[in-house]
Amino acid sequence: MAETTPTPGGWRVYAREIRFLAIFVAILGGGFTLLSLNAVNDAVIVPFTAGVARASGAVLRAIDPAVTMEGTVIRSPAFAVNIENGCNGVEAMIIFLAAVLAFPARWTARLAGLAIGVVAIQAVNLVRVVALFLTGVHFPGFFDSSHTVVWQTVVILAAVLLWIFWAHRFAAAPPAAAGAE
Amino acid sequence: MKRSASPPADEPRGFARRFALGVALWLAPVAVAWVLLTPFYNRFLTRAAENLLRLAESPNVTRLAVTRTHYFLITRTDFPPSRGHLSSVRATDTHFPVVMLGAFFLAVPGVGWRRRLGALGWALLFSALFHVVSLFFWVKFVYATQLGAWSAEHYGPFGQNFWGLGKHLLDLPFKLAWPLVLWAAFYLRRLLPR
Numbered sequence A: 001m002a003e004t005t006p007t008p009g010g011w012r013v014y015a016r017e018i019r020f021l022a023i024f025v026a027i028l029g030g031g032f033t034l035l036s037l038n039a040v041n042d043a044v045i046v047p048f049t050a051g052v053a054r055a056s057g058a059v060l061r062a063i064d065p066a067v068t069m070e071g072t073v074i075r076s077p078a079f080a081v082n083i084e085n086g087c088n089g090v091e092a093m094i095i096f097l098a099a100v101l102a103f104p105a106r107w108t109a110r111l112a113g114l115a116i117g118v119v120a121i122q123a124v125n126l127v128r129v130v131a132l133f134l135t136g137v138h139f140p141g142f143f144d145s146s147h148t149v150v151w152q153t154v155v156i157l158a159a160v161l162l163w164i165f166w167a168h169r170f171a172a173a174p175p176a177a178a179g180a181e
Numbered sequence B: 001m002k003r004s005a006s007p008p009a010d011e012p013r014g015f016a017r018r019f020a021l022g023v024a025l026w027l028a029p030v031a032v033a034w035v036l037l038t039p040f041y042n043r044f045l046t047r048a049a050e051n052l053l054r055l056a057e058s059p060n061v062t063r064l065a066v067t068r069t070h071y072f073l074i075t076r077t078d079f080p081p082s083r084g085h086l087s088s089v090r091a092t093d094t095h096f097p098v099v100m101l102g103a104f105f106l107a108v109p110g111v112g113w114r115r116r117l118g119a120l121g122w123a124l125l126f127s128a129l130f131h132v133v134s135l136f137f138w139v140k141f142v143y144a145t146q147l148g149a150w151s152a153e154h155y156g157p158f159g160q161n162f163w164g165l166g167k168h169l170l171d172l173p174f175k176l177a178w179p180l181v182l183w184a185a186f187y188l189r190r191l192l193p194r
Helices: A010-035 A038-063 A090-102 A107-138 A140-170 B015-055 B091-095 B097-106 B113-145 B149-154 B157-171 B173-190
Strands: A068-070 A073-075 A080-082 B062-066 B071-076 B087-090
Touching: A010 A038, A010 A090, A010 B157, A010 B173, A038 A068, A038 A073, A038 A107, A080 A107, A090 A107, A090 A140, A090 B173, A107 A140, A140 B015, A140 B091, A140 B097, A140 B173, B015 B062, B015 B071, B015 B091, B015 B097, B015 B113, B062 B113, B071 B091, B071 B113, B087 B091, B091 B113, B097 B113, B097 B173, B113 B149, B113 B157, B113 B173, B157 B173
Parallel strands: none
Antiparallel strands: A068 A073, A073 A080, B062 B071, B071 B087
């Protein structure tokens, strides 16, 4: 018997891609606009960044007892860094969050993905801060390019690959069966 | 009936694992290509952004230049030469995510080389446009917020916030998410439920 389901044509062929990208861009732009407000920055981002600095300082102290903390500044006799916005993994977390929320999936899969993703991204970011500090101590000439190019790429790459693993392995259930939308 | 929007029936198993391995393998060669092409690309960006700026200013007073150490410099011909360049930004910070983009597009498993390279070509073209617009916003951000009394005289609160927020969004989240946005535009259906 002949199939009667109409085949979408024109831009509708790409409706799911367009929907994903529209939601992704809206959450990403809205999220960063919200975080750029002084009140939100002071209440959320600054304390969160201080927590990242404390955790990184604790790991570095375990590696080298000469490392000390002074607010968000991590210091050793040879090198010091100030952990600021941009060093806290928040960009990668929001990119991951936007991608997970924009992808058609059950809410349980989304929540599980977000919980695991946030922890994993922060773990990668912790490695980044520790590695950057050690780079500053032992290879100061490489610190600048490692800081802006290499480790930023690694953290974003980790977020994107986590999302692809999540989307492909755990979230790819038909929306009708999953009741996602 | 198979809808044309559905992923192919022979979608390879283990897509995510093969994709991640592919990305890991392609990162180094793409990074080498990026390092080699950066001087030429920087010159293209300064020319293109300067031309875009000329559409938005009269007379044409903005001059962009790039140093051997990969810094973009802004000067204005209506400012005294003694003032030198007004601001600088490292060019490689603007376009390093293109390394991620190249690796993402070359690593997609189960796609023929012709289609893979075609998609990469389009993605690079869109990225170049994005970088030119980012540079344009950076210059306008400098004019609107970084030149003290001159900025206050020429830009109101709305203009300062508009160019400041625009530069912030293009410089952080969208710059870093751009490879994913383009990858999703071309290959999202490989992840979507059938």
